[in-house]
Amino acid sequence: MPQNLLDVKQLFKYFPIRGGILRRRIGWVRAVDGVSFAISNAETLGLVGESGCGKTTVGRTILRLLEPNAGSIMFDGTDLMKLGREQMRTLRRNMQMIFQDPQSSLNPRMTVKSIVGEPLLVNGIARGQDLEQRVLSLLKIVGLSRTRWEKNSAGFTSRRQSSLLDNAHRCSFEIQVDLRFEVQS
Ligand SMILES: Nc1ncnc2c1ncn2[C@@H]1O[C@H](COP(=O)(O)OP(=O)(O)OP(=O)(O)O)[C@@H](O)[C@H]1O
Ligand SMILES: [Mg+2]
Secondary structure, three states: OOOEEEEEEEEEEEEEEEEOOOOEEEEEEEEEEEEEEEEEOOOOOOOOOOOOOOHHHHHHHHOOOOOOOEEEEEEOOEEHHHOOHHHHHHHOOOOOOOOOOHHHHOOOOOEHHHHHHHHHHHOOOOOHHHHHHHHHHHHHHHOOOHHHOOOEHHHOOOHHHHHHHHHHHHHHHHHHHHHHHHHHO
16 A cells, blocks of 8 residues: 555646636636645645635645646545546545535535435445435434434534534545455555
8 A cells, every 4th residue: 555645746726817808818826836745544634824825726626626737646546637537536435525614515405314325325335225224324423313314404503413414424435435445455
């Protein structure tokens, strides 16, 4: 297994600034300007900086939700810049963005069951009864009662409950990551 789980070198993402009637490019926003860092297995890295300094753009560019202008991104020994759209989609089962505000990233019209189960369903990891069992066990792990699991999340008015639900949603991905490493080791 490679030493670094994620290795980012000299990442650049510039956005064009357009102006005038013809919307010509009149400059660049240098959102990410030569960023390099590495994260090894089981390590946490905090990216801190003032609003607009490029934190979200770094995340979106690593996942190639935005195409970088330059740079190298190695994830678990794979060069992400060489992957096609479909391969990137598969790989995003193992890498995801976690948004700062759990309440804003949860769809209030979706049921608790579908919020937690959707990542597993969409990625073809589980369905039917297996999916239900996994959702229930995730709710248990994060400490959410199963009584409201078929109701929508709009009733979760406290930030704590939203945060627990967000944890359950995220854990469904993390289980996939755990499985992957078990297979590899
Ligand atoms: N799609 C885009 N098109 C043009 N400019 C963009 C785009 N996305 C981000 N930017 C610009 O890139 C810069 C970095 O934005 P980004 O959202 O990455 O900052 P941030 O560090 O995440 O800020 P915050 O702490 O407010 O979330 C900002 O100047 C922003 O206006
Ligand atoms: Mg941001």
